[in-house]
Amino acid sequence: MKVVGHFINGETCTPKGRMQDVYNPATGEAEKLVLLASKATVNDAIVSAQNAFVEWRNTPVSKRARVMFKFKSLLEEHADEIIALIGAEHGKISHDAAGELQRGIENVEFACGAPQLLKGEHSKNVGPSIDSWSEFQPLGVVAGITPFNFPAMVPLWMFPLAIVCGNTFVLKPSERDPSCAIFLAKLLKEAGLPDGVFNVINGNKEAVDQILDDERIKAVSFVGSTPIAEYIYSKANANGKRCQALGGAKNHAIVMPDADIDNAVNQLLGAAFGSSGERCMALSVVVAVGDKVADEIVDKMQSAMESLKVGAFDDATNDFGPLITLQHKEKVEGYITSAAEQGADVVVDGRNPSVKGYETGFFLGATLIDKVTPEMASYKAEIFGPVLQVMRVKSMEQAMQLIDSHEYGNGTCIFTRDGEAARYFSDNIQVGMVGINVPLPVPVSYHSFGGWKRSLFGDLHAYGPDGVRFYTKRKTITQRWPSSGIREGVSFSFPS
Ligand code: NAD
Numbered sequence: 001m002k003v004v005g006h007f008i009n010g011e012t013c014t015p016k017g018r019m020q021d022v023y024n025p026a027t028g029e030a031e032k033l034v035l036l037a038s039k040a041t042v043n044d045a046i047v048s049a050q051n052a053f054v055e056w057r058n059t060p061v062s063k064r065a066r067v068m069f070k071f072k073s074l075l076e077e078h079a080d081e082i083i084a085l086i087g088a089e090h091g092k093i094s095h096d097a098a099g100e101l102q103r104g105i106e107n108v109e110f111a112c113g114a115p116q117l118l119k120g121e122h123s124k125n126v127g128p129s130i131d132s133w134s135e136f137q138p139l140g141v142v143a144g145i146t147p148f149n150f151p152a153m154v155p156l157w158m159f160p161l162a163i164v165c166g167n168t169f170v171l172k173p174s175e176r177d178p179s180c181a182i183f184l185a186k187l188l189k190e191a192g193l194p195d196g197v198f199n200v201i202n203g204n205k206e207a208v209d210q211i212l213d214d215e216r217i218k219a220v221s222f223v224g225s226t227p228i229a230e231y232i233y234s235k236a237n238a239n240g241k242r243c244q245a246l247g248g249a250k251n252h253a254i255v256m257p258d259a260d261i262d263n264a265v266n267q268l269l270g271a272a273f274g275s276s277g278e279r280c281m282a283l284s285v286v287v288a289v290g291d292k293v294a295d296e297i298v299d300k301m302q303s304a305m306e307s308l309k310v311g312a313f314d315d316a317t318n319d320f321g322p323l324i325t326l327q328h329k330e331k332v333e334g335y336i337t338s339a340a341e342q343g344a345d346v347v348v349d350g351r352n353p354s355v356k357g358y359e360t361g362f363f364l365g366a367t368l369i370d371k372v373t374p375e376m377a378s379y380k381a382e383i384f385g386p387v388l389q390v391m392r393v394k395s396m397e398q399a400m401q402l403i404d405s406h407e408y409g410n411g412t413c414i415f416t417r418d419g420e421a422a423r424y425f426s427d428n429i430q431v432g433m434v435g436i437n438v439p440l441p442v443p444v445s446y447h448s449f450g451g452w453k454r455s456l457f458g459d460l461h462a463y464g465p466d467g468v469r470f471y472t473k474r475k476t477i478t479q480r481w482p483s484s485g486i487r488e489g490v491s492f493s494f495p496s
Contacts, residue, residue, distance in 0.1 A: 001030075001031070001032055001033050002031075002032045002033070003019065003032070003033045003034070003035060004022065004032055004033070004034045004035065004178045004179050004182060004202060005035045005182070005202065006035065006037060006041055006045065006182075006199075006200055006201045006202055007181075007182050007185035007186070007198075007199060007200040008041070008044050008045045008048050008199045008200075008201070009044070009048035009052075009195050009196045009199065010189055010194075010195025010196065011195075012182060012186075013041075014035060015035070015038070015040075015041060017035055017036065017037070017038045017041070018035070018036040018038070019033040019034060019035055019036065020033065020034050020036055020175055020204070021033060021034075022034050022089055022175075022176065022177070022178060022179075023089075023176075023324075023325060023362075024088055024089070024091070025089075025090070025091035025321070025322040025323065025324055025325070025361060025362045026091050026311075026312040026313065026321060026322050026358050026361045026362075026363075027358060027360060027361055028326065028358075028360035028361050028362055029360070031088070032089075032179070034175050034178045034202050035202055035203075036175065036202065036203045036204050036206070036207070037172075037201040037202060037203035037206075037207045039206075039210060041201060041203075041207075042170075042201055042203070042207050042210045042211065042214075043210075045170045045199040045200075045201045046141060046170060046211075046214055046216050046217065048195070048196040048199055049141040049168035049169065049170050049196055049197070049199055050140075050141050050168070050216055051196055052168045052194055052195065052196030052197045053138075053140055053141060053167070053168045055194065056163075056166060056167075056168055056194060056197050057137075057138050057166040057167075059166075059194075061114050061115045061118055061164070061166070062115050064114060064163065064164045064166065065111070065112050065113070065114040065115055065164055066192070067163075067164075067188070067191050067192050067193050068108050068111045068112045068114070068160055068163075068164055068191075069112050070190075070191035070192055071108055071160070071187060071188055071191040071193075072105055072108045072109060072112065074187040074190055074191055075101065075104070075105050075108065075184075075187060076105065078183075078187060079098065079101055081183065082097075082101055082152055082180060082183060082184075083097040083098055083101060084314075085151075085179045085180045085183055086100065086101075086151055086152060086177070086180055086313075087312075087313030087314060087321075088179075088313070089151065089176070089177035089178070089179055089180070090148065090149070090151055090176075090177045090313075090321075090324065091276075091312075091313055091321035091322040091323075091324065091361075091362070092275050092276075092278075092313060092320070092321050093313050093315075093316065093318050093319070093320060093321050094313055094314060094316055095316055096274060096275050096320070096321075097152075097313065100150055100152055100153045101152050101153070103153050103156075103442070103445075104150075104152045104153040104155075104156030104157070105156070106444065106445040107153075107156045107157055107160055107161065107445045107463050108156060108160045109445065110160075110161065110445040110446050110463065110464065111160035111161045111163070111164045112164075114164035114165065117164075117468050118135075118136050118165065118468070118472070120133055120134050120135040120136055121133060121134040122134075126478070127480075127495070129480055129481070130478060130479065130480045131478075131479050131480075132476060132477065132478040132479070133476070133477055134474050134475065134476045134477075135474075135475050135477070136165070136468070136469075136472035136473070136474055136475075137166070137472060137473055137474075137475050138165050138166030138167040138471065138472060138473075139167055139218040139219050139242065139471060139472065139473055140167060140168070140216070140217075140218040141167070141168050141169075141170065141216055141217050141218060142162050142167045142168075142169055142170075142217065142218055142219040142220070142221070142471060143169070143170045143171070143172065143211045143217050143219070143220045143221070144158040144159060144162070144169065144170075144171045144172070144220075144221045144222075145171075145172045145208055145211070145220065145221070145222045145223075145224065145232065146158070146171065146172070146173050146174060146181075146222075146223055146224070147174050147223050147224040147225070148174035148176040148177050148278075148324050149275070149278045149279060149280070149324075150279075151173060151174065151177040151178075151179075151180035151181065152180050152184065154223050155171055155173060155180075155181055155184065156184070157221075157223070157449065157462050157463045157467070158171070158221045158462070158463075158467075159171060159198060161463060161467045161468065161471055162221075162467075162471040163193070163197060163198060165468065165471040165472050166472075167219075167471055168196060168197045168198070168199075169197065169198050169199065170199050170200075170201060170211065170217065171185075171198070171199070171200045171201070172200075172201055172202070172203060172207055172208060172211060173200065173202065175202055175203065175204050176324055176325065177324075178202045181200045181202075182200055182202075184200075185198055185199075185200045208232070209235075212232065212235045212236050212239060212241070213235075213239060215239070215240075217241065218241060218242065219241055219242035219243065219470065219471070220232060220236045220241055220242075220243045220244075220245075221243075221244050221245075221462065221470070222243070222244070222245040222246065223245075223246045223280075223462070224245075224246075224247070225247060225248050225382075226247035226248040226382075226407075226408070226454050226455070228247075229245035229246060229247035229248075229456075229457050230245070230247070230454070230457055232245045232457075233245040233457035233458060242470065243457070243458055244450075244456070244457075244458035244459075244460050244461070244462060244470055245456070245457040245458055246280070246449075246450060246451070246455065246456050246462060247408075247451075247454060247455050247456065247457065248280065248382040248384075248408060248410075248454075248455065249280045249281065249282075249382055249408045249410030249411065249451060249455050250284060250285060250379075250381075250382055250406050250407075250408045250410075251281060251282060251283050251284060251285070251408075251410055251411040251412055251413075252283070252284075252285040252286075252287050252391075252399075252402065252403045252406070252412050252413075253268060253271070253283045253285070253286050253287065253412070253413040253414070253415060253439060254287045254289065254396065254399045254400075254403075254412075254413070254414045254415065254416075254425070255286060255287070255288050255289065255293055255297060255415045256289050256293075256396065256414065256415060256416035256417075256418065256421060257289055257290050257292065257293050258416055258417045258418055259293075259415035259416050259417065259437075260415070260417065261293070261296050261297060261300065262300065263415070263437070264297070264415040265297060265300045265301055265304060266304075267415070267437075267439040268283060268286060268297075268301065268388065268439065269301070269304055269305070269308070269366075270439065270440075271283035271413075271439035271440050272284060272366075272386070272387075272388040273308060273319065273320055273366045273386045273388070274319075274320060275320060275321075276310075276320045276321060276322065276323055276364070276385060276386045277383065277384060277385045277386040277387060278323065278324065278384055278385070279440075280410055280411075280451075280455075281410065281411045281433070281440045281441075281442055282384075282440075283388070283411075283413065283439050283440070284382075284383060284387065284388060284389060285372070285379070285388075285389050285390075285391060286388060286389070286390045286391070287391045287393055287399040287402060287403070288390060288391070288392055288393070289393055289394070289395060289396055289398075289399055290392075290394065291392055294370070294390060294392045297390065298347055298368065298370050298390060301347075301348075301368055301388070302347055302348055302368060305348050305366050305368060308320075308365070308366045310322075310350075310353055310355060310363050310364075310365050310366070310386075311355050311358065311363075312355075312357075312358055312361070320366075320386060321363075322358075322361045322362040322363045322364075323362045323363070323364055323385060324362070325362060326362050328362070328384070328385075329362045329363075329364055329385075332364055332383055332384065332385030332386075332387060333351055333364065335377065335378040335381065335383045335385070335387065336349065336350075336351060336367055336369065336378070336387060338376070338377045338378055339369045339372060339376055339377075339378040339379075339389070340369075342373075342375070342376045342377065342378070343371070343373070343376075344369045344370065344371050344372045344373075344376060344378070344389070345369065345370040345371050346367065346368075346369050347368045347369065347370050348365075348366065348367055348368040349365075349367060350364050350365025350366050350367035350386060350387075351364065351365070351367070353365035364385055364386055365386065366386045366388075367385075367386060367387040367388070368387075368388050368390070369387065369388070369389045369390065370390040371390070371391075371392065372389040372390060372391050373391070374391075374402065374405070379391075380407075382408065396421060396424075396425070400425065400428065400429055403429060403430070403431065404429065404430045406453075407453060407454045408451065408453060408454055408455045409430050409431040409432055409451050409452035409453035409454070409455050410431065410432060410433065410451030410452075410455035410456075411431065411432070411433040411434070411435070411440070411441055411442075411451065412429055412431040412433075412434055412435070413434070413435035413436070413437075413438060413439050413440075413441060414426075414434075414435070414436055414437075415437055416436075416437070422436045422437075430452055430453065431451065431452055431453075432450050432451040432452040432455065432456065432461070433449070433450075433451065443464065444464075445463060445464060446464055446465075447464045447465075448460075448461035448462060448463055448464035448465055448466035448467060449461055449462045449463055449464070450462055450466070
């Protein structure tokens with residue numbers, strides 16, 4: 001079986017050590033093995049990043065950006081290979097993988113603007129013949145720990161920007177779909193990135209803990225589930241590291257009585273079931289204002305769902321693919337069972353779909369559950385599967401209270417024709433990313449991505465302007481060149 005190793009100091013390596021199966025979720029078969037980095041391997045990656053840092057930090061920013069220009073072209077040139085790698089290990093449909101890659105490329109495009117982004121701030125004559133400026137210096141070796149659900153895009157949220165800011169990088173991708181990151185590392189090398197600036201180690205908790213404990217690593221960007229995000233954030237902080245840890249979600253869409261219901265239903269279908277609901281921005285709860293709206297949505301969803309097609313990634317006529325593992329599929333099925341046991345109506349049950357030729361794959365069909373209430377386990381948890389839950393409320397205030405009471409605050413959306421209601425909603429809702437008739441309000445690369453409440457631990461969001469701040473530290477320099485004219489005597493007080 002093919003073994004997926006690491007990428008350290010410009011080379012792939014497969015040292016002997018512990019391994020884990022990598023599944024093709026469409027067939028349900030383990031088709032590759034991934035190495036789980038030992039302490040020595042993690043150390044090699046950190047040493048390599050540390051050795052590369054001084055020269056890279058002193059490389060002119062325009063040259064650093066030029067590597068990203070080339071990297072962008074290579075990503076486009078090799079898009080089909082990347083899409084196939086994502087499909088084979090993650091299972092998402094090729095057009096969805098293409099979309100993921102495109103969003104990632106947009107982060108590379110943003111990083112190409114590094115000379116502009118790092119210009120700093122300058123003030124002349126802040127005092128007599130005194131100038132002051134702030135510059136944004138790299139931190140050193142920084143690390144990224146990423147989830148399975150976007151094997152290309154989420155790493156691309158992190159390392160292009162970190163690298164153009166002058167840092168060197170150690171990436172620990174998800175061990176469930178590890179090949180994409182290695183492929184990206186090879187393209188970066190081809191783009192002219194010096195060896196050691198970008199390293200990939202595959203592994204699990206052991207490698208992550210080592211990253212968190214190693215004082216040579218100055219900052220950690222994490223994206224994954226909330227319990228792990230919270231753990232990473234506390235441990236990184238306790239060890240004096242800068243950390244941004246993005247966690248899980250439960251994204252609600254409010255549908256107001258005045259909304260264009262047909263449009264809302266179309267938007268909800270894609271946002272709930274696209275990528276099998278394995279997106280942190282997936283809309284997993286519809287909050288219908290009024291029973292009439294709820295009944296209409298359930299009716300229209302039900303008939304639209306009949307034509308949804310679940311299947312393998314390489315058939316572009318499929319709407320979404322399998323779940324990532326058998327365990328995850330069983331967990332999602334468990335939430336459907338528990339919703340029914342707790343009194344909800346399972347209107348469309350996606351369990352046991354028939355997918356011809358892929359009978360052993362980890363497939364689950366689109367599922368619609370009505371009359372869900374806040375006490376239900378399936379409502380409290382992030383299901384992370386193709387399951388859309390419908391809740392019924394009487395007013396927009398009630399809908400907003402529901403959203404604000406949930407532990408997560410990643411994304412949300414309102415469907416309405418009423419500008420005033422939409423404005424009130426976006427102004428007051430306690431959620432970090434808000435859509436108005438836009439179901440997946442993922443910020444573009446020149447804004448920044450992040451939720452509120454237990455969807456993000458840390459102060460700065462990912463990528464965009466916050467990313468530049470995260471990967472740099474401000475240094476403010478105040479300068480005077482004394483000459484006989486302005487030389488002053490001793491002073492023990494602040495000038496007044
Ligand atoms: P996960 O938390 O299981 O894993 C994420 C990373 O953490 C992986 O690299 C994994 O190896 C590592 N990890 C897992 N357990 C660990 C432990 N005990 N100690 C240290 N490291 C550990 O997440 P996942 O299942 O890969 O991804 C799905 C989750 O990610 C969902 O909750 C989803 O909402 C979230 N997510 C959030 C965002 C966001 O931007 N907020 C984006 C994508 C995914």
